[in-house]
Amino acid sequence: MNRDEAPDARNRILDAATQLFALRGFDATRVTEIADAAGVTKALIYYYFSSKADILDCLIRELVDKLTSIATDFVHESIVQMIKKGYLDIKPDRLSFVNEDAKDHFLRSLRVCCERVLDHAIAHRATLRILLLESLKGSSKHHNILLKIHESTRDNSEGSLYKAIVDADKDFTYSDDLRVFNIFFGYVPIVSFASYYDNYKKISNLTDQELRESFLNSLWIIINSMVSGSELLLRTKNIGG
Amino acid sequence: MNRDEAPDARNRILDAATQLFALRGFDATRVTEIADAAGVTKALIYYYFSSKADILDCLIRELVDKLTSIATDFVHESIVQMIKKGYLDIKPDRLSFVNEDAKDHFLRSLRVCCERVLDHAIAHRATLRILLLESLKGSSKHHNILLKIHESTRDNSEGSLYKAIVDADKDFTYSDDLRVFNIFFGYVPIVSFASYYDNYKKISNLTDQELRESFLNSLWIIINSMVSGSELLLRTKNIGG
């Protein structure tokens, strides 16, 4: 069901649940608390949702849909365009650009994209926090976002992100190292930053603007590393020591 | 109370609680489940602990103590030694090494340290997962590890880590950017990797060895970035764009 066409009470329930699940976690949140916070009766919650878990499912589904569409946009608008235009070539052992202009162009569009992703993450930080909390629990299979992300790098089915990249560049393949890097130094910091946003803001005494800049600076260093270090990551070989 | 001198049953309770809290989360874990898993009666749990929350507190305290000692060891053994020996100088705008040898030495000892930290993290991944879960909850103040970490970069009191570095190098100071980087691209990925270790291993079909190597590769890229990018981070200025 779409938020726009849904009854007001139903949306108030979802909003209240979002705040409470994010604050206390799903298990520690009582249906009564949601009802109170939403200004409705408990019974009405069961009119709109079949169970407490159903509210959570609904929230997660909304978020995943939104994230998927953002990711899809990014891949199609940036990477695929770059590859198709011939600026970028993902070789087995490195990202390869036709020239410095292409590289600059890529980095610039990546930067814009990162900012957009970060802003989205901050805007939906409560739901992301819920997702993070739930994904840490061993029980609930259907909230395993880790699995979803991982599969997105293998999923060859029509319309998938991976397929989109592979269609653009036949040689592209994810190395195990790249996956680890992507997840634990890409997704995880962004989701964590969003999840801890309010806490960290309070602790650090930074303004929204300063916090955003600060994180983007860090993220940028990582992205540069990834572009420069891509050679290493794509090769899946031990380095350093 | 120390584990070594504590009654066996008490330790079995703590172990059982660790596994269950990590798997289902604190709120979804029943005291009965802990009792069954530990092979004791519910009443005995209340003989040793005043409440379910008390078990959690105990676990977190143990972990924080251990982490603190590891961090202390690291700072004293590596960074402080390097500074004192004159190999390293943390300048306002960059890490500065006397020569390439010093830099190599520093990186090598950093690498060893990272491996040790990672191995510790993996070994205590269940408790780290609990810590991560609890630190995401807005309610409990005393589990706010984010705050602890943040304060460790400001705490000037005798015996603190920060004091140890500052004593060794008078000019050293944390920039806001460096803090953000440290936390969200340092601590967070390591803790998250440990927390998701079992899940990710299952999903990726990698061996323990492969997984460890893979993460260390990524971590290494970050650490190199930090060393090279230190100039940027320490300056606290906007970059890229």
Add this chain to the structure above:
Amino acid sequence: MNRDEAPDARNRILDAATQLFALRGFDATRVTEIADAAGVTKALIYYYFSSKADILDCLIRELVDKLTSIATDFVHESIVQMIKKGYLDIKPDRLSFVNEDAKDHFLRSLRVCCERVLDHAIAHRATLRILLLESLKGSSKHHNILLKIHESTRDNSEGSLYKAIVDADKDFTYSDDLRVFNIFFGYVPIVSFASYYDNYKKISNLTDQELRESFLNSLWIIINSMVSGSELLLRTKNIGG
């Protein structure tokens, strides 16, 4: 909440609790017992009351409200009327009547009042027993009826009983002796008689009628003593010897 407008089940819970608290005492009464006696589920008890103690509070509040209104009625209808009509004058050292008729009138109205109070006490003997039991416990401040009674002899605020008497007779004042007498030979015997009513009836093999008469006879002797002995009590001086 008023009994009349309250749901039937809620009143059944209060009635059941009254009987059980009076019989076994608050602490020895199990919520399950109340539920069974009231013919409701345990959970419903917690729907209407926040805790077992809340049921007790509710009961005590109801009783105190009722007692207060009875006492108020008595003072206004009897004592104040007598004083205003000029029949009675409470002097510093004795009750003073204009003539024998006034004294007879006062005693008669006092007798009627005593009977009414006694009948009320017997009717609410279960709750009085609870009150007596609870007032004997050192812990709960809010059940300290002794304090309430004592303060009612000092409370000069608008609408208080004491104020009503003082307004009618400017010279009136409670002596310490009068307070002790009132409490331990007035309130206490009546409340105790009501509390032990069923026990004593069984033991003595008297009918309700006989028991009532018997107690009223005794009470009458006391009241006569008080009227004749008022001189002594109001003077606060040692006697006998």
Add this chain to the structure above:
Amino acid sequence: MNRDEAPDARNRILDAATQLFALRGFDATRVTEIADAAGVTKALIYYYFSSKADILDCLIRELVDKLTSIATDFVHESIVQMIKKGYLDIKPDRLSFVNEDAKDHFLRSLRVCCERVLDHAIAHRATLRILLLESLKGSSKHHNILLKIHESTRDNSEGSLYKAIVDADKDFTYSDDLRVFNIFFGYVPIVSFASYYDNYKKISNLTDQELRESFLNSLWIIINSMVSGSELLLRTKNIGG
């Protein structure tokens, strides 16, 4: 077992139990609390006593023994002596004294006795409070002091108080009214006064001396009433109205 020859720990347990039972009531007092207050372990309590109820029984037994001996002393020393000496004659409808001297003598010895009883009561107020609390509970048959008192006015067996009086004065008999008066305006106020002693002292801001005097004044009025009003009480007839 006698206190003097009992181990110190056992007496400490009894003392602690006395204070706690008096403060919170038997049911609300935990064995652990007694152990803590007595400075012994729970297990030791079960070494000396077979159960929590056993501690109570022990306390009550001690008190009842003491009270019985006091009452016996009183009856033998005062009433029986008076009757035997021919000063007092308890007639069916009144107390009868040979002359004013006999009456004065009786009153004086009664006064002394009252003081002694009151002082005993105050000294053992904690145990009396327990007795009062327990006697109000419908359950425990063996703590029914009301029954014991009542029976003491009928008990014709060798060594009983009643027998002592009857032996001295063949015509003596308790009327129902006298029993009610004795209990509810004699025993009950004294026991209640002792039970509420500390509470009332705090509330009234009186010194021990003042409080004692005040209560004795009131008691004296009652006793005088009883002696003068004995005619009415012994006749068991309706009065007043």
Add this chain to the structure above:
DNA sequence: AATGAATGAGTTTTCATTCAT
């Protein structure tokens, strides 16, 4: 005489969920 460890059987309380209206 003394105790730390252990427990069975309860106790109060909670909570997601249902249902008649």
Add this chain to the structure above:
DNA sequence: CATGAATGAAAACTCATTCAT
């Protein structure tokens, strides 16, 4: 749509008591 009343099942926690040492 909306709700007050109601509940079964289970949760956390308690407590008198026992026992091996």
